[in-house]
Amino acid sequence: MIKVNSSSEDRTELTASIGLAVMQWQDATQAYDEAVGARLGLNMAERHCIGLLHGGPQSAGAVATATGLTPAAVTALIDRLEARGLLTRTRSLEDRRKVVIEATEATRDLSARYYGAIALEGGKVIATFSDAELATISRFVNAALDLQRAQLARLKAEAG
Numbered sequence: 001m002i003k004v005n006s007s008s009e010d011r012t013e014l015t016a017s018i019g020l021a022v023m024q025w026q027d028a029t030q031a032y033d034e035a036v037g038a039r040l041g042l043n044m045a046e047r048h049c050i051g052l053l054h055g056g057p058q059s060a061g062a063v064a065t066a067t068g069l070t071p072a073a074v075t076a077l078i079d080r081l082e083a084r085g086l087l088t089r090t091r092s093l094e095d096r097r098k099v100v101i102e103a104t105e106a107t108r109d110l111s112a113r114y115y116g117a118i119a120l121e122g123g124k125v126i127a128t129f130s131d132a133e134l135a136t137i138s139r140f141v142n143a144a145l146d147l148q149r150a151q152l153a154r155l156k157a158e159a160g
Helices: 008-040 044-053 060-067 071-083 105-127 131-159
Strands: 087-091 099-103
Touching: 008 044, 008 105, 044 060, 044 071, 044 087, 044 099, 044 105, 060 071, 060 099, 071 087, 099 105
Parallel strands: none
Antiparallel strands: 087 099
16 A cells, blocks of 8 residues: 655655556556457457447447548448457438447457456456545546547647
């Protein structure tokens, strides 16, 4: 357990430690996702698409935005994943011109196989924190996510 105290030196050390831990967490997550992708024969864009569908059905346009792929490349990606039984493609009931992409039971089974233990063990870790600590963690994670998204948008704007 890290001793909390208000000295500037301790704060600097703690801040550096958090920054390093976040970088290591990102690297470990990426390495795990890449290993799962290699085992399943999925490239990064395919994994990203499947991850996006974990939150529910998405439009092909949303997949294009999330992956940064062109509409033609998204169509090819959807074709590949549909051929493998990892997603379904249907026409939107509201607008027949739009395509709705949804994960299949096979995808949910793979997700449970490779990420279920992480979710279960992660729940046990979360249970060790008080409500106040969880509120602080949530505030940090969401602020860090907002920061990362803003930096990505800035980087893309510079390139475009």
